[in-house]
Amino acid sequence: MIKKVDFPNADYTLQWLYRDHNQHIYEDYNTIGVPSEQVFEDIHRILEVLHGAQLLIPTNLNKSKKFEFSSMDIDHIVSEIRQWVRSRVIKQKLGIYGYGIVKLPNGEDVIQKDLVQVAELRLTDRSFKISTAKTIWVPVVQDESEHYNWQIGLAELNAPRLENCLAAVFHKLKLEVVPGLEEEDRSKPIWQKGFKLYPSREAIESAYIEDPPPPSFDIAKYLLPKTEANH
Numbered sequence: 297m298i299k300k301v302d303f304p305n306a307d308y309t310l311q312w313l314y315r316d317h318n319q320h321i322y323e324d325y326n327t328i329g330v331p332s333e334q335v336f337e338d339i340h341r342i343l344e345v346l347h348g349a350q351l352l353i354p355t356n357l358n359k360s361k362k363f364e365f366s367s368m369d370i371d372h373i374v375s376e377i378r379q380w381v382r383s384r385v386i387k388q389k390l391g392i393y394g395y396g397i398v399k400l401p402n403g404e405d406v407i408q409k410d411l412v413q414v415a416e417l418r419l420t421d422r423s424f425k426i427s428t429a430k431t432i433w434v435p436v437v438q439d440e441s442e443h444y445n446w447q448i449g450l451a452e453l454n455a456p457r458l459e460n461c462l463a464a465v466f467h468k469l470k471l472e473v474v475p476g477l478e479e480e481d482r483s484k485p486i487w488q489k490g491f492k493l494y495p496s497r498e499a500i501e502s503a504y505i506e507d508p509p510p511p512s513f514d515i516a517k518y519l520l521p522k523t524e525a526n527h
């Protein structure tokens with residue numbers, strides 16, 4: 297049996313918004329309450345990617361025991377979602393929750409609840425978010441006592457899995473994504489550039505002062521260039 301763990305949540309969420317500005321396919325839902333089949337096709341493709349990488353093994357909709365899936369099979373899950381949506385017990389938007397597999401540096405795989413979610417998947421326009429509140433994706437993080445801790449092995453095993461999934465969803469659905477592929481978001485302690493995640497410069501510099509990493513660690517691949525405001 298795979299062991300369960302509980303990596304702490306950050307006090308913020310990292311997310312990627314996928315959306316389509318061409319919304320004519322949703323007119324039926326807005327007028328007669330019949331959602332486009334595109335909604336369910338999107339859900340199937342998203343879950344194929346996330347489930348295949350074991351980042352999201354779905355268990356329920358909207359964090360509610362009322363909407364627990366009766367199977368782990370993707371076809372069956374999408375069928376149940378279709379039934380709930382068409383019966384109007386789910387309206388406007390939904391979220392898909394479950395657990396994911398985290399790879400540890402000792403070679404062990406462990407189960408983490410709510411590792412990654414599909415959030416705000418709408419029935420009235422073609423948009424959704426893939427989000428995570430975990431910080432296992434970067435090599436240095438700040439703990440509750442405001443100390444910086446290195447987790448290089450954890451990040452190097454898991455960050456590429458998330459990045460590859462985000463890119464695969466982007467290529468399969470061919471939707472616009474925010475942050476864009478070259479767009480940067482430095483508003484949170486973990487920075488985003490496209491599908492990549494980076495520790496902030498403050499985290500890296502503070503961690504080097506508190507407890508330098510092994511000399512073999514290649515910090516360069518985790519550095520975003522300074523902005524004009526930093527010079």
